[in-house]
Structures are given as C-alpha cells and as structure tokens.
Amino acid sequence: MTKVATITLNPASDLVGKVNFIEVGEVNSVETLGLYPAGKGINVAKVLADLGVKATVTGFLGADNKGDFEHEFAQYGLDNQFALVPGKTRVNIKVTQEDGEVTDLNFQGFSVSAADWQAFTAKTKTLLAGYDYVAVCGSLPKGIDLADFTAWLKDLSTLGCKVIFDSSNKALEAGLKANPWLIKPNYRELEVLTNRKFENTEQVLAAARELNAQGITNVVVSMGSKGSLWVTKDFVYQAQPPKITNVVSTVGAGDSMVAGFIYSLVNGLDAEQTLTFASAISAYAVTQGNVGVDSLATLEPFKAQVKVTKVQ
Numbered sequence: 001m002t003k004v005a006t007i008t009l010n011p012a013s014d015l016v017g018k019v020n021f022i023e024v025g026e027v028n029s030v031e032t033l034g035l036y037p038a039g040k041g042i043n044v045a046k047v048l049a050d051l052g053v054k055a056t057v058t059g060f061l062g063a064d065n066k067g068d069f070e071h072e073f074a075q076y077g078l079d080n081q082f083a084l085v086p087g088k089t090r091v092n093i094k095v096t097q098e099d100g101e102v103t104d105l106n107f108q109g110f111s112v113s114a115a116d117w118q119a120f121t122a123k124t125k126t127l128l129a130g131y132d133y134v135a136v137c138g139s140l141p142k143g144i145d146l147a148d149f150t151a152w153l154k155d156l157s158t159l160g161c162k163v164i165f166d167s168s169n170k171a172l173e174a175g176l177k178a179n180p181w182l183i184k185p186n187y188r189e190l191e192v193l194t195n196r197k198f199e200n201t202e203q204v205l206a207a208a209r210e211l212n213a214q215g216i217t218n219v220v221v222s223m224g225s226k227g228s229l230w231v232t233k234d235f236v237y238q239a240q241p242p243k244i245t246n247v248v249s250t251v252g253a254g255d256s257m258v259a260g261f262i263y264s265l266v267n268g269l270d271a272e273q274t275l276t277f278a279s280a281i282s283a284y285a286v287t288q289g290n291v292g293v294d295s296l297a298t299l300e301p302f303k304a305q306v307k308v309t310k311v312q
C-alpha cells in the first residue's frame with residue numbers, strides 16, 4: 001500500500017467568514033462560515049481522506065488547544081503523529097468579500113524550542129522511513145532555523161520518500177535548497193522568490209525551468225482562476241480551470257491541488273489526467289468555506305470543464 005504523510009509545522013484554526021466589502025480601519029460585521037482545524041498539510045490530508053487516501057499527519061500542535069485538532073483527525077481517520085509544544089495553535093482569519101476577493105490574516109503562532117525541533121526531526125526520520133510521498137506544507141513557526149529546516153528536508157529525501165513542498169517567503173527559499181521532488185508555488189510566491197514580476201506565461205515557464213535545472217523534478221505553478229502550469233524536464237502542461245461564479249472562499253485551493261496531485265500519483269493517473277483532476281478538485285474547493293469533497297462523482301462536472309494542453 002502506498003504510504004502518504006503530510007507535515008504541518010505551523011497549523012492554524014481557520015476562522016472563515018464573508019462580508020460585502022472590508023472597510024479597513026472600521027468595524028466590519030462578518031458572517032461566520034466556520035472555524036476549521038487547518039494549516040496547509042492538514043488541509044491536504046483532509047482532502048485525501050475524503051478521496052480514500054488515509055495519511056499520517058505530523059508537525060507541531062499547541063498543547064493548550066489541541067482538542068479540536070485531535071477530534072478532527074479522529075473524524076477523518078488520520079494517523080495523528082503531531083508533537084505537542086507549549087502554548088496555543090494560532091487562529092488565522094479568512095474573509096471573502098462579495099466580489100470574491102479574500103483577505104487572509106495569518107498570525108505567527110507558537111514557538112518551537114531547539115529541543116522540540118531536535119526531538120521532532122529525530123522522530124520523523126524513523127517514522128517516515130518507508131513512506132512513498134511526504135508533503136511538507138506551510139510556514140515555519142518561530143524558533144526553527146532556516147538552515148536546519150533545509151537539512152531536515154534533505155534528510156527526508158534520503159529516506160527514499162518523494163518530498164512534496166508548498167510554502168512561501170523565507171521557508172520556500174530554504175526548502176528549495178533541498179531540491180524537493182515536487183513544489184507548488186503560486187505565481188506570486190514565485191515572483192517573490194525570483195525577485196521578478198511576471199508579465200506572461202513564458203516568463204513563469206522560464207522561472208520554473210530554472211528550478212527544474214537546479215534539481216526540482218516537478219514544478220507546479222498555480223495561478224488562481226487563471227489555472228496552472230506543470231513544468232518538468234520532459235513535458236509542460238497548462239491547465240485552465242472551470243469558471244467559478246459562486247466563489248465562497250479560495251482558502252485551501254492550493255492545498256486541494258496538492259491533494260489532487262497526491263491522489264493521482266497514488267492511483268497511477270497519467271500526467272494529463274493528474275492535472276485535470278488536481279485542477280477540478282482545487283476549483284471545487286473555492287465553492288466552499290472549508291476544503292474537501294463528498295464523493296468523486298461531485299468532481300465529474302468540474303473535470304469536464306478543465307482544459308489541459310500540452311505546451312511542450
């Protein structure tokens with residue numbers, strides 16, 4: 001059986017809501033859509049569980065408010081291997097305006113001590129031996145040294161698992177030094193990383209190719225409603241997602257896309273089917289406040305509207 005783990009070093013409870021228009025500096029009344037145990041790797045694992053792939057989940061959780069997370073992991077049948085640290089897991093606020101624009105307020109969260117990090121890295125090197133796919137997703141909590149993070153990611157690859165990595169800013173930069181097997185930056189994250197402003201697809205493609213040349217096998221650049229590009233040394237595919245007119249929240253679209261890739265890899269889908277599936281499930285994600293899908297059948301109309309083209 002294919003073994004999958006997701007790692008969320010800095011999880012969050014997502015408080016998701018909706019408002020006509022956010023007035024900065026004013027009191028805004030927000031309609032509550034939900035409070036969800038989340039964070040990128042946890043979102044990936046939740047979507048995978050809905051698709052029948054039960055992952056191991058690990059990372060750090062604040063000991064003071066671990067209950068909702070533990071309950072969620074049990075509900076989804078996830079193998080909970082999180083390490084507890086003192087304090088609370090952060091709450092992130094996500095508000096969608098009527099025009100579909102989402103404002104994220106991502107807080108910093110707990111600190112991880114050197115001893116916590118050492119114990120965690122030692123544990124994961126044993127725990128994850130024999131895993132096929134390990135998705136490392138999201139930001140780093142305070143206290144984790146960037147060079148130590150790079151070294152640990154390299155160690156994960158030497159265990160024999162394929163490392164899938166989705167992060168941003170300094171953590172993205174540090175993680176890329178370990179040459180993960182698949183990365184999924186969005187185009188803004190790639191702009192920040194390369195210190196460029198992309199004006200067309202060719203420029204995005206060129207940046208992705210540089211990452212291939214560096215040793216990253218799969219570079220998937222997501223571009224929100226404009227779709228995505230999957231760039232490898234052997235092929236380049238471009239996907240256009242369905243047009244979604246009822247955007248509820250785009251939070252977790254990228255995580256759903258990562259889950260779609262892992263599901264497709266586990267099930268041996270070919271490249272075109274993989275990008276179609278990942279695009280369909282990520283487009284479906286924006287029609288709801290949380291992530292997930294009740295059945296594969298729900299995705300069929302979305303799959304039918306995805307357009308995948310082989311660019312090279």
Ligand SMILES: Nc1ncnc2c1ncn2[C@@H]1O[C@H](COP(=O)(O)OP(=O)(O)OP(=O)(O)O)[C@@H](O)[C@H]1O
Binds near residue numbers: 224256
């Ligand atoms: N408005 C939309 N309509 C249709 N599909 C969408 C829309 N927004 C996102 N998607 C789908 O989700 C994928 C990932 O979206 P995006 O590029 O916004 O990821 P992201 O910024 O990593 O998301 P997040 O960090 O919020 O999870 C896109 O490539 C696309 O397939």
Ligand SMILES: O=P(O)(O)OC[C@@]1(O)O[C@H](CO)[C@@H](O)[C@@H]1O
Binds near residue numbers: 013168251255
């Ligand atoms: O601060 P990070 O770790 O980069 O991102 C955290 C986060 O925005 O990512 C998920 C959506 O992708 C949310 O569930 C969560 O709040």
